[in-house]
Amino acid sequence: MDLDLFFGRFHSLIVHLPVGFIFLIIFFELYYGFLKKELNNKLVTLSWFFCFASSLFSSISGYLLSSRGHYIDENLFVHKIFGFILVGVSLLSWLGRTSFIKFKLSFRNKSILNFGVLILLSITGHLGGNLTHGSKYLTEFLPIQIKNSVAINQNIDKNIDSIYIYKDLVSPIFESKCVSCHNSEIKRGELDMSSLVSLIKGGNSGKIVDKTNPRQSELFKRITLAQDNIKFMPSDGEPTSYYEKNLILWWIKNLSESDQLIKPSEVSDEMKYVFNHLYSLDFEQKTWDKRLKLQKLKGFKEIDPKKFEIKFISSQKKYITVKCLNEKSEIDFKDLEEISNHIVYFDVYEGQLDDSSIKNILSFKNLVKLDLKHNAITDKGLKLISVLENLEVINLIGTNVTEKSLDIFEEFKSLKRVYLWKSGIKNDQIDSFNQKQNKITLVGSVK
Template sequence: MTSRKSLPLCGIGLFLVIALALIVLKAPPDGLERGQLSQFLGRFHPLVVHLPIALVLLVAALECAGFFRNGKHLQASASFVLTLAAVTALMAVFLGWLLARSGGYEGRLVTRHMWGGVSLAAALILCCAVRESNAKLYGTALFATVCLMAWTSDQGGKLTHGEGFLTEFMPAKLRAVLGVPPPEKKHTPTSSAVGISPVSAGMVSVTFFASRVAPIFHDKCVQCHGPQKKKGKLRLDTFENVMRGGKDGVIVKPGDPSGSEVFRRITLPRDDKDAMPAEGKPGPTEAEIKVIELWIALGASQSLAAEEVRGAPPLAPPMTASPPLTADYRPRSDKIQALQSELGVRLVPRSQNPTDGLILRTVSARERCDDAALVKLAPVASLIVDAELASTKVTDGGLKTLSTFSNLRSLDLSHTAITSVGVRLLSRLDKLETLNLTATGVDDTGVALLRHKVRLKRLYLFETKCTVQSELQTEKQKR
């Protein structure tokens, strides 16, 4: 009985879906901006769209509740919720179309999302129609609907937040299990932005556009003016697209920053309605404005080399992780702890980045730090990049051990009893950059070998018998 009563309703629904599909087919999103009313209504799409999502999930939950004896009364309401889901899905699709037509959207993602929405509405109406009459078909249809909804929502999410938004911070292990590719490095413009242009055979030079300008566009603009959203028919993801401009024409006039639309928009007061990036998005910094101004003033060139540009604001100091100096120390934490309490020395991570290595710090236990202690440190030797051994009991014998600490960058042996005999062994340390031999027994014969080490930048020989001190230091500083 009920199924028959609901059939006319389903008919109306089906009619609406077909009507929507036809509209969508006739007028797909084309990136052009249209009337204010459609924009106003369209912007409710991201709000309304959550209703069918929640309701479909609720239907699934209610139907599942029906499997249990004390959940039957819950299942009874599934039919009503399902109808509601279908109605809201229709609304969401319509509003979504208005939004898509109001400008800034075109391309693969938005088309997929749109058809996903239409299909979802259709599927929900189908579910309504068969729920009472065919339990098996209904079960299959509902399951398929939930899957379809998940896919459609994912497309929508990518549209608003950009691809890879969900998985950007996925832990590496989980990523491996799910087969998700590692996240794209930020601030690296796509290859089409022509990051590196060959200057002459074998020589490469970084261009000002690729190294300074493109990263700003990618950081602040491409989310709305890129391959996914093209507000105002403008794309800022490649050099060619930047120069092509948008629906209001060219945005860059080479040599004339103040006449260039892009410069005008980013320098407008932040409360101006034309100011870019649009309200709510982080505005450009002074340095970024300066870079864009310089770039346009110098002719908006794609090939101008970065080092040819004078007066560009310096890049912010890199905060990103440096290349690993050692293996991650954390799996060895127990061993490190044990050595610390046994020897009284400290093994301090250089930073929160676990591959920056450890500092061997002995200042609180100089008396206890001798050759034997160094031997005991061998299990973690490869993690130590900086050994502070000033005023310890280390002798030439200990330097033999130290010469196997292959990751050492900095070694302070000042005020120890070492001599040239031991120091010669240190020439094995290929990565050593700083060596402090102040107030030791070393003489010219000991440092002769070290002088040829390319990596060694600083060698301190104050208060020793060495005569080459000044020569070595200036020589190294030149490099």
């Protein structure tokens, strides 16, 4: 007989009674305490008795429900313990107001106890909610600005070519919807969904994912049944969404024994939309102005217009282009300190920079384009600036870099194009480099 479960399921009904009772009576006490008026003592005591009784029944039904064990233990444990404590505290609150025992609560102690009850109730209630609806339920529709500021989002903040299909995309869905019942300890239906290996192994009814026939896979069938079907999964909590179903189907189709990196070129437009919806994954290559996160520049000290030509790139006033002028043979990097983070283009005049002074450029953290043409830069100088992670374009025309720099180019994180006319790197070296990889394009002289 499943009588225990029958009563257990009343937990979600009864549990709302103590919540209402406790809040109501505490507000009454607070209100009358504030007005310094007498409250009907009998009614108060009776109310507190209801609080205690309803919380007792809640916790008994809750205990029955939890004993069937398809919740993750660690989440349940705290909820359970807090629930029991709440029963105890409400018993204390009731007894402290009755006349048939000697013990009486002073006004001050009542207030402290009331406060404690409220806190306990909130925490227990919240944990219980998390168990049924998942921990993201409450904040799911929080306005995105607030969400970002308190940093609870599930957007994946990784480069598009370093995302693992199972680990980063699929398993978060299973974690939130399936693993509470199907983990290595509880294993309902002998199924453990907490790792890729155990997932592929399957459960009581055999394998649950079939690459050759994804739609007939047990896993996909179960999440797409009618919701009132006894076999529908997940049996508790939020069903999988349209997008999650799409993602799971796609994952089954492309299943492999070991977790693979996602290959953006092989993802269809429709799936890109799904990924974007679920994880804000952007398959479009982000241009630098969308990637850099800079604030508008309010103002800065005047910089000698004879030394530098300084311009905002756009009316957004975030990005600055600096052109060094011919006036001096050395660059006064001190003058640029204040705006160094905003410099995205830096144009060095002929012969102003060498292998030692080039290190000053490292302070331009958001530099995107660097024009070093006709400066005495060698492989050593280039190596120094290879840590600039936003640098996309370098003009090395007429510099002394040699073929040793070919390896250094690959160390730059965002490098896309390098201009090498009249440098120490020859056209055939450039051609073989370009053929070898497709991230960076080297441009030599016209053939």
